[in-house]
Amino acid sequence: MSQISIRKQDALDYHSKGRPGKIAVIPTKETETQRDLSLAYSPGVAEPCLAIAANREDVYKYTAKGNLVAVISNGTAVLGLGNIGAEASKPVMEGKGVLFKIFADIDVFDIELNTEDPEEIIRTVKILEPTFGGVNLEDIKSPECFEIEERLRKDLNIPIMHDDQHGTAIISAAALLNALEIVGKRIEDCKFTISGAGAAALSCAKLYLGLGAKVENILMFDKDGLVSKQRTDLNKYVQPFATDRNDIHNLAEAMVDADVFLGLSVGNIVSQQMIKSMAKDAIVFAMANPTPEISYEDAVAAREDIIMATGRSDYPNQVNNVLGFPYIFRGALDVRATEIDETMKLAAAKALAELAKKPVPDIVNLAYNEKNLSFGRTYIIPKPVDPRLITTVAPAVARAAMEAGLAQKPITDWDAYELELSKRLGLDNQLMKYIFNKAKRSPKRVVFADAENLKVLKSVQQSKDEGICVPILLGDKNKIRRIIQENNLDLNEVQIIDTRAPETIERLKEYGDIFFNKRKRKGYNQYEAHKQMQVRSYFASMMVETGDADCVISGLTRNYPDAIRPALQIIGREDGVKKVAGMYILLTKKGPVFFSDTTVNFNPTVEDIVEITELTAKAVERFNLKPRIALLTYSNFGTANGEDAVKMREATAILQKKHPEMIVEGEMQAHLAFDNELIKENYPFSKLAEEGANTLIFPNLSAANIAYNLLKETSDIEYIGPILLGLRKPVHVLQLGSSVREIVNMVAIAVVEAQGK
Ligand SMILES: NC(=O)C1=CN([C@@H]2O[C@H](COP(=O)(O)OP(=O)(O)OC[C@H]3O[C@@H](n4cnc5c(N)ncnc54)[C@H](OP(=O)(O)O)[C@@H]3O)[C@@H](O)[C@H]2O)C=CC1
Ligand SMILES: CC(=O)C(=O)O
Ligand SMILES: [Mg+2]
Numbered sequence: 058m059s060q061i062s063i064r065k066q067d068a069l070d071y072h073s074k075g076r077p078g079k080i081a082v083i084p085t086k087e088t089e090t091q092r093d094l095s096l097a098y099s100p101g102v103a104e105p106c107l108a109i110a111a112n113r114e115d116v117y118k119y120t121a122k123g124n125l126v127a128v129i130s131n132g133t134a135v136l137g138l139g140n141i142g143a144e145a146s147k148p149v150m151e152g153k154g155v156l157f158k159i160f161a162d163i164d165v166f167d168i169e170l171n172t173e174d175p176e177e178i179i180r181t182v183k184i185l186e187p188t189f190g191g192v193n194l195e196d197i198k199s200p201e202c203f204e205i206e207e208r209l210r211k212d213l214n215i216p217i218m219h220d221d222q223h224g225t226a227i228i229s230a231a232a233l234l235n236a237l238e239i240v241g242k243r244i245e246d247c248k249f250t251i252s253g254a255g256a257a258a259l260s261c262a263k264l265y266l267g268l269g270a271k272v273e274n275i276l277m278f279d280k281d282g283l284v285s286k287q288r289t290d291l292n293k294y295v296q297p298f299a300t301d302r303n304d305i306h307n308l309a310e311a312m313v314d315a316d317v318f319l320g321l322s323v324g325n326i327v328s329q330q331m332i333k334s335m336a337k338d339a340i341v342f343a344m345a346n347p348t349p350e351i352s353y354e355d356a357v358a359a360r361e362d363i364i365m366a367t368g369r370s371d372y373p374n375q376v377n378n379v380l381g382f383p384y385i386f387r388g389a390l391d392v393r394a395t396e397i398d399e400t401m402k403l404a405a406a407k408a409l410a411e412l413a414k415k416p417v418p419d420i421v422n423l424a425y426n427e428k429n430l431s432f433g434r435t436y437i438i439p440k441p442v443d444p445r446l447i448t449t450v451a452p453a454v455a456r457a458a459m460e461a462g463l464a465q466k467p468i469t470d471w472d473a474y475e476l477e478l479s480k481r482l483g484l485d486n487q488l489m490k491y492i493f494n495k496a497k498r499s500p501k502r503v504v505f506a507d508a509e510n511l512k513v514l515k516s517v518q519q520s521k522d523e524g525i526c527v528p529i530l531l532g533d534k535n536k537i538r539r540i541i542q543e544n545n546l547d548l549n550e551v552q553i554i555d556t557r558a559p560e561t562i563e564r565l566k567e568y569g570d571i572f573f574n575k576r577k578r579k580g581y582n583q584y585e586a587h588k589q590m591q592v593r594s595y596f597a598s599m600m601v602e603t604g605d606a607d608c609v610i611s612g613l614t615r616n617y618p619d620a621i622r623p624a625l626q627i628i629g630r631e632d633g634v635k636k637v638a639g640m641y642i643l644l645t646k647k648g649p650v651f652f653s654d655t656t657v658n659f660n661p662t663v664e665d666i667v668e669i670t671e672l673t674a675k676a677v678e679r680f681n682l683k684p685r686i687a688l689l690t691y692s693n694f695g696t697a698n699g700e701d702a703v704k705m706r707e708a709t710a711i712l713q714k715k716h717p718e719m720i721v722e723g724e725m726q727a728h729l730a731f732d733n734e735l736i737k738e739n740y741p742f743s744k745l746a747e748e749g750a751n752t753l754i755f756p757n758l759s760a761a762n763i764a765y766n767l768l769k770e771t772s773d774i775e776y777i778g779p780i781l782l783g784l785r786k787p788v789h790v791l792q793l794g795s796s797v798r799e800i801v802n803m804v805a806i807a808v809v810e811a812q813g814k
Contacts, residue, residue: 232437342367502608685749786814
């Protein structure tokens with residue numbers, strides 16, 4: 058189980074750093090020239106305006122409407138925090154925008170309305186209809202939310218859904234059906250105790266009735282206690298759930314012998330005793346956010362036969378509407394559905410329930426630090442990071458909309474639709490997800506050679522929070538402790554080693570002896586060898602060499618060749634490797650691109666290029682990717698005969714002969730390497746004709762260094778590196794100016810490498 062502790066200050070900093078908030082608007086068309094601007098705005102913009110005026114449907118053709126959802130709240134029932142106002146709900150609504158985008162590539166404007174008057178909300182949303190392809194109502198309290206949604210559904214011609222009602226009902230129904238299957242109970246026979254009688258609880262209860270639950274088997278509670286026929290304060294939405302039982306006076310009594318507990322109210326209102334009093338194989342969904350009705354730990358400690366779920370991401374069985382809304386809207390928008398009806402919701406629930414029974418992809422196991430997630434008590438519903446959700450749930454919803462006659466733009470080619478959906482997820486951040494997840498699975502001891510630096514210590518904090526490493530800090534203890542304290546870092550438990558302190562003398566002597574043995578005929582006398590060990594980068598490498606640590610992060614430096622000397626002298630190269638090399642990963646929208654050699658060899662020979670390519674290919678494979686390699690220069694397959702052109706041509710020939718299975722091509726220009734259509738047309742024999750390159754080998758250090766620096770400085774592509782290739786054990790030297798995020802990325806890379814050693 059992965060547990061990430063979130064500190065209050067971290068959450069505040071996350072939202073305030075850089076550009077405040079979590080979202081921005083990005084233009085999707087070119088806007089560079091005077092002509093571009095004349096097209097984007099006046100006079101060119103008049104043309105699509107006139108086209109839409111003549112045919113209103115063309116708004117989908119010429120504007121962003123078809124992929125734009127309004128997330129609308131008035132802040133009256135924000136998570137389980139209650140009525141905290143429109144402004145205070147904005148972080149949640151922006152967050153929802155982020156989830157819509159990353160899970161389903163849907164754009165969102167979040168809209169927070171300063172009113173509690175349903176009529177005002179209804180009128181406002183109605184007049185917003187021209188802007189949006191869909192509307193997600195969020196965190197609007199009951200009972201007002203029911204009428205607002207009902208009226209808008211009737212009046213609007215675009216899909217609308219109050220997610221706290223239906224999203225929650227859909228996800229929890231899927232989880233419930235699976236949980237019941239596991240314990241072998243029929244929904245018709247189950248006794249339900251429900252805490253909460255608001256938007257989420259009522260909608261869930263209604264859907265369960267549709268699935269076969271009996272209303273006489275439901276006991277529901279609101280703030281004032283049991284929802285019973287004796288009460289006169291119940292609104293028309295709650296009344297159908299009022300019980301005529303008069304032997305129940307409180308939640309504790311209602312929990313006795315209940316088969317299912319559903320919590321959609323507030324945190325910490327259920328005791329372990331109550332859980333113990335439930336029927337055999339109790340199903341407990343404590344879904345209040347962020348604090349559940351009973352904590353996961355307390356509930357599972359109360360009894361072994363429980364199936365326990367919460368709305369949180371840090372425990373098994375996250376029953377949260379994030380599993381639904383991105384894909385429900387994706388499917389609805391893609392067929393231009395006029396509404397989201399009951400059949401579409403049921404289709405989503407069924408698709409989710411079925412997906413949980415299928416074998417779980419590795420990336421999901423890795424994300425949760427699990428070896429073998431499989432359908433069962435702690436896995437009743439798919440995980441939100443499951444990349445199959447979009448290709449499973451969205452088509453199911455789209456199909457249901459078509460069958461219900463609600464689709465204005467039916468899908469005809471389902472294979473093409475699935476492909477389009479998986480492309481939407483983007484490839485740029487998948488690699489880092491994979492690397493972090495892999496690192497988390499088996500965290501390694503990372504020694505930070507320059508720990509007296511705030512940026513490094515912040516990276517240590519983040520790496521520790523992510524659970525990717527066990528840090529060891531080298532430096533002056535007092536200085537490090539002071540920085541930790543001044544910056545409120547939670548690193549007091551982390552081991553600090555001061556290479557100059559008396560308590561390190563023994564170890565220095567031991568390391569000095571080893572080093573002297575290695576270098577006594579290579580220019581070091583005994584005194585110098587021992588003295589050298591006080592230098593932290595040497596000490597750090599020796600820790601890894603002796604097995605006292607697994608990898609080194611050192612630097613921040615400009616002089617790379619000097620900085621890797623300790624590693625070369627102490628750890629040395631892998632067997633059979635003559636040259637080490639450095640690689641950068643650029644995380645582009647088309648996927649990761651690997652650059653090599655970017656840091657070590659000034660002017661490699663043909664043999665060096667062959668070796669650099671082999672090392673790079675191995676490194677790319679370690680990230681579970683098939684390297685598709687281009688050897689770059691200014692010439693394409695013999696069009697020029699300068700020194701570099703010939704060098705890269707010869708290296709390609711050697712590599713192709715030596716490794717017939719390797720996808721390696723050259724010599725070629727950089728633009729050609731990415732354009733497989735152009736290759737296919739002009740050089741159909743090439744191994745890159747089917748798919749362009751993802752790994753670029755440069756003819757010399759100047760070219761490589763200039764290329765990645767230009768890209769770094771002129772685009773906002775994230776990069777990772779330099780990753781040192783060819784050493785027996787992982788040592789990485791940071792570049793001057795590396796950010797905290799870049800350092801943390803390097804830590805993850807180092808840990809993954811150490812796992813393979
Ligand atoms: N996991 C998930 O995906 C989701 C979780 N939720 C969670 O569900 C909860 C409710 O949300 P929502 O339905 O939108 O909000 P509402 O404001 O519509 O409903 C809240 C309900 O909880 C009741 N309640 C409050 N305090 C207590 C208490 N001490 N005992 C019993 N009932 C109580 C309220 O009673 P009264 O009617 O008397 O005021 C009301 O019926 C929140 O914690 C929210 O985070 C919501 C949606 C999705
Ligand atoms: C998840 C959600 O929508 C809520 O807690 O309100
Ligand atoms: Mg909500």
